[in-house]
Amino acid sequence: MSADIKSSLPKPPSDPxxxxxxxxxxxxxxxLTLMLLFLGxxxxxxxxxxxxxxxxxxxxSVDQLELYQPKSGAAAELARGKxxxxxxxxxxxxxxxxxxxxxxxPLAGSEWVMAKGxxxxxxxxxxxxxxxxxxxxxxxxxxxxxxxxALPDADLAAVLTYIRTSWGNGASPVPMEDVxxxxxxxxxxxxxMSHDMLMTMPE
Amino acid sequence: MTANETxxxxxxxxxxxxxxxxxxLALLVGASVWLVVGTVLALIASxxxxxxxxxxxxxxxxxxxxxxxxxDALVYGFCLPASxxxxxxxxxxxxxxxxxxxxxxxxxxxxxxxxxxxxxLSILLGHSTGxxxxxxxxxxxxxxxxxxxxxxxxxxxxxxxRLEKDLYPSHWFLLAALLWFPWxxxxxxxxxxxxxxxxxAQGVVNLWFANNLLYVWxxxxxxxxxxxxxxxxxxxxxQTYYYALYVFWTLALFGTWCGLPQGSPFPAWITxxxxxxxxxxxVPLIGVTVVFGRSLGGPGxxxxxxxxxxxxKFGLVSFLLSxxxxxxxxxxxxxxxxxxxxxxxxxxxxxxxxxxxxxLFGAIxxxxxRALGFDFIAPQFIRAHCFLAGLxxxxxxxxxxxxxxxxGANAYSLDASLNWLRISTLGLGFILLGNLLFALNxxxxxxxxxxxxxxxxxxxxxxxxxxxxVKS
Numbered sequence: 001m002s003a004d005i006k007s008s009l010p011k012p013p014s015d016p017x018x019x020x021x022x023x024x025x026x027x028x029x030x031x032l033t034l035m036l037l038f039l040g041x042x043x044x045x046x047x048x049x050x051x052x053x054x055x056x057x058x059x060x061s062v063d064q065l066e067l068y069q070p071k072s073g074a075a076a077e078l079a080r081g082k083x084x085x086x087x088x089x090x091x092x093x094x095x096x097x098x099x100x101x102x103x104x105x106p107l108a109g110s111e112w113v114m115a116k117g118x119x120x121x122x123x124x125x126x127x128x129x130x131x132x133x134x135x136x137x138x139x140x141x142x143x144x145x146x147x148x149x150a151l152p153d154a155d156l157a158a159v160l161t162y163i164r165t166s167w168g169n170g171a172s173p174v175p176m177e178d179v180x181x182x183x184x185x186x187x188x189x190x191x192x193m194s195h196d197m198l199m200t201m202p203e
Numbered sequence: 204m205t206a207n208e209t210x211x212x213x214x215x216x217x218x219x220x221x222x223x224x225x226x227x228l229a230l231l232v233g234a235s236v237w238l239v240v241g242t243v244l245a246l247i248a249s250x251x252x253x254x255x256x257x258x259x260x261x262x263x264x265x266x267x268x269x270x271x272x273x274x275d276a277l278v279y280g281f282c283l284p285a286s287x288x289x290x291x292x293x294x295x296x297x298x299x300x301x302x303x304x305x306x307x308x309x310x311x312x313x314x315x316x317x318x319x320x321x322x323x324l325s326i327l328l329g330h331s332t333g334x335x336x337x338x339x340x341x342x343x344x345x346x347x348x349x350x351x352x353x354x355x356x357x358x359x360x361x362x363x364x365r366l367e368k369d370l371y372p373s374h375w376f377l378l379a380a381l382l383w384f385p386w387x388x389x390x391x392x393x394x395x396x397x398x399x400x401x402x403x404a405q406g407v408v409n410l411w412f413a414n415n416l417l418y419v420w421x422x423x424x425x426x427x428x429x430x431x432x433x434x435x436x437x438x439x440x441x442q443t444y445y446y447a448l449y450v451f452w453t454l455a456l457f458g459t460w461c462g463l464p465q466g467s468p469f470p471a472w473i474t475x476x477x478x479x480x481x482x483x484x485x486v487p488l489i490g491v492t493v494v495f496g497r498s499l500g501g502p503g504x505x506x507x508x509x510x511x512x513x514x515x516k517f518g519l520v521s522f523l524l525s526x527x528x529x530x531x532x533x534x535x536x537x538x539x540x541x542x543x544x545x546x547x548x549x550x551x552x553x554x555x556x557x558x559x560x561x562x563l564f565g566a567i568x569x570x571x572x573r574a575l576g577f578d579f580i581a582p583q584f585i586r587a588h589c590f591l592a593g594l595x596x597x598x599x600x601x602x603x604x605x606x607x608x609x610x611g612a613n614a615y616s617l618d619a620s621l622n623w624l625r626i627s628t629l630g631l632g633f634i635l636l637g638n639l640l641f642a643l644n645x646x647x648x649x650x651x652x653x654x655x656x657x658x659x660x661x662x663x664x665x666x667x668x669x670x671x672x673v674k675s
Binding site: 015016017018019020021022023024025029032033036037040041043044047048049050051052053054055056057059060 | 216296297299367371372431432433434435440441442443444445446447449453465466468469470471472474475476478479480482483485486489490573
């Protein structure tokens with residue numbers, strides 16, 4: 001074949017194999033690489049959560065996750081109790097727990113709510129309440145249906161914990177297991193409680 | 204070299220070039236057709252984005268399908284086969300041997316182009332796999348894989364049989380590229396399509412592959428070819444061998460980890476590792492800058508404006524810019540603003556059309572007349588192509604990047620970026636014109652070659668027997 005290429009393309013004088021100069025690599029570029037690797041390592045250390053698969057950006061570590069994520073435990077229990085309270089009980093007893101004249105007695109400062117134990121308290125929303133009852137020095141003679149009977153034990157426990165620890169009420173929280181026990185003790189269709197019935201049972 | 208020649212007589216350049224002729228034609232003719240198809244589809248997609256009523260009645264050309272088809276036509280239709288063609292020639296020249304088994308790549312090239320055809324058709328008909336850069340369904344992707352391996356084996360073998368034993372930096376880049384693609388393409392297809400992994404891992408595999416194709420593979424090929432042609436076209440030596448090698452190793456080492464944006468829904472260690480690796484790309488970036496800058500200085504000839512060297516230079520500058528954009532996207536302050544906007548599209552388009560495609564154009568314009576033994580039918584088109592492509596890439600990529608900024612600065616509002624997108628369509632129009640000139644030259648050359656072939660055959664049949672032959 002003819003080697004004669006009448007190319008109008010820029011043709012180098014000859015058509016040689018390209019050459020590369022073989023001087024050694026300067027040390028600075030290796031030092032720079034190592035420095036960048038070191039800085040990269042530091043950055044990784046601070047932002048990666050060290051291979052913990054539950055850590056996603058923008059969080060950088062398990063500690064940060066715990067700091068910023070919604071709490072579990074007591075705080076979560078309270079938040080849940082507040083929600084359930086405002087949906088189910090707050091209509092009558094008020095979001096502030098002060099009760100409403102002619103509708104429902106206060107829960108803030110109520111001796112029934114703040115009692116040492118919560119056995120009697122747990123019976124009230126599970127079974128309902130009727131008849132005469134004195135709350136914080138005032139007598140009430142109305143009735144309350146079993147407003148908490150339809151709630152899951154966990155929700156009811158959260159509500160009771162909420163009303164016992166909010167609005168200046170400084171009583172102990174109510175564990176779910178105890179709500180389960182009280183509900184089991186009441187049977188399928190319990191009679192509404194009265195003041196006298198409540199007083200016969202342990203606090 | 205002289206000592207070498209006495210032991211193994213190395214083949215003369217024209218003979219080497221001729222041995223690559225058939226594979227080059229088989230790969231490049233199809234590639235230039237896909238280049239035009241891809242650019243036309245990209246133009247349709249670009250117009251549709253700001254004028255949704257354009258071609259709205261045609262379900263084949265829904266925006267989502269056209270974008271995917273355009274990208275795949277450009278990458279799998281043009282960039283890959285054209286890269287393979289250039290690699291075949293560069294390896295044969297570097298080894299100073301004629302290309303053995305030229306018919307294997309010819310068959311493979313046809314398989315490849317069939318695979319692209321099936322793949323693109325499936326995308327337009329709505330049968331894409333849904334994974335970015337892996338949209339081709341099984342029928343297409345298996346053909347691509349087989350064809351690539353069929354080409355890679357004899358090409359790598361021509362490296363093994365080389366008569367010139369001294370390695371040149373391009374050897375490293377291009378040999379790695381021959382292994383890199385089948386490995387990453389097969390892994391990605393296995394883990395996403397054949398035996399899909401679940402949940403978070405799917406996204407990770409998809410983005411890993413996209414980065415390995417568009418960043419790592421493209422860089423290996425573009426730099427490997429660029430580092431070959433830069434000294435060849437200027438007549439100055441490459442400065443230096445070890446810088447180029449350092450670029451190779453750091454690119455291979457850090458490049459594979461990049462490409463998982465910080466805001467993507469993967470555990471923090473994955474995205475953090477990816478950003479750290481991307482920032483480390485500063486090292487190969489500096490390396491290429493040094494090689495590029497130093498190899499351009501000194502005595503030698505630059506050839507006329509608009510020739511192959513202009514394409515290669517433009518491509519290498521695009522590489523520097525696109526890597527800079529890639530690094531920027533990994534920095535937390537910037538990524539918060541630009542992540543998941545048009546800026547990322549601008550970066551990948553710069554990598555495809557500004558970097559690899561330009562380097563390939565330059566190489567092809569240099570190689571093809573030598574492989575065929577005659578010049579382009581319209582050599583003046585080359586300058587026009589260079590001008591249109593340069594202008595086009597600037598007007599295509601810069602507005603896209605600005606559109607990304609407008610989007611990020613305006614709470615991801617698309618309205619803010621619409622005017623920039625309109626300008627980018629104009630840039631793509633220039634690119635399309637340039638690509639048409641390229642394809643015309645290639646096709647005309649192919650037809651002339653075919654015609655000559657028929658003529659010689661005809662002449663051989665009809666020629667009266669020479670008297671001397673009759674006697675014997």
